[in-house]
């Protein structure tokens with residue numbers, strides 16, 4: 001069975017690990033996860049899940065066929081460099097880090113390293129994730145299929161050109177947060193009109209779930225489904241009028257745009273230092289606490 005490693009054991013790594021285990025595709029004993037020594041919570045979580053843990057990122061790499069990098073963008077350069085000297089061609093590196101490009105990571109690893117960039121989302125934990133991924137130039141023919149199969153165990157998975165990953169981040173990577181806010185808002189509305197809080201939250205969540213299922217299962221355009229709920233002079237058009245007045249669709253477009261741009265900018269700010277040695281060394285001397293923030297994007301190929 002494929003051995004999976006997670007460098008970084010935070011929220012997204014745990015969501016994926018739980019989802020993989022729940023799907024039955026990966027056994028907990030075949031998963032190893034690392035975190036800094038300061039992270040005691042990892043051990044508690046790991047005990048519950050039955051996965052292996054370590055404070056050494058190299059141990060994760062040594063013991064995995066697929067190594068997930070699941071740390072925040074400023075830590076990617078450090079952890080990739082740690083595992084670089086022992087990273088093998090028979091291993092696949094999968095980065096889920098915000099903004100960091102395949103080329104950035106390839107620059108930190110031995111040449112011809114097989115790198116895949118994935119933007120997952122947290123509903124993977126309940127098998128209802130949405131992930132988009134892109135494969136690096138050194139990947140083998142079967143790598144896309146392996147990643148597709150693995151991510152499909154925790155929801156919808158699709159291969160896309162890497163240029164789509166920032167917009168995907170703004171939409172489905174960050175999207176669960178927008179939808180939780182929508183559920184909260186709907187539930188508040190129910191409470192305002194006299195419904196108990198628990199009932200309101202359940203009705204709001206099932207309403208989003210049902211609407212999403214209808215879009216996916218009927219194949220109808222959302223506009224058609226939206227209009228089907230609106231009787232002339234009925235209640236829904238009154239509600240929709242308020243949403244339009246508040247600019248709901250414009251706000252959602254703005255949210256996706258802002259989060260996409262943030263993903264792109266974070267990538268620009270966290271380029272690996274090794275790719276531009278002179279500039280990076282200068283930057284490090286000037287701002288030792290916040291390296292990597294002044295270098296510009298470089299195309300190596």
Ligand SMILES: NC(=O)C1=CN([C@@H]2O[C@H](COP(=O)(O)OP(=O)(O)OC[C@H]3O[C@@H](n4cnc5c(N)ncnc54)[C@H](OP(=O)(O)O)[C@@H]3O)[C@@H](O)[C@H]2O)C=CC1
Pocket residue numbers: 007008009010011012013034035036038039057070071072073075078079096097098119120121122173
């Ligand atoms: N949360 C989400 O919905 C999604 C997140 N992502 C991306 O996934 C990545 C992780 O995000 P998320 O899980 O939310 O973040 P978390 O902060 O929950 O997890 C990051 C983990 O990395 C650990 N860490 C920090 N430095 C190191 C190191 N040197 N070696 C090993 N582990 C280290 C942190 O430990 P400690 O806390 O002790 O510092 C922490 O456990 C990010 O790049 C994020 O953009 C992508 C899609 C969705």
Ligand SMILES: O=C(O)[C@@H]1CCC=N1
Pocket residue numbers: 098169173174
């Ligand atoms: O906000 C973040 O940094 C990550 C990326 C996508 C969702 N969460």
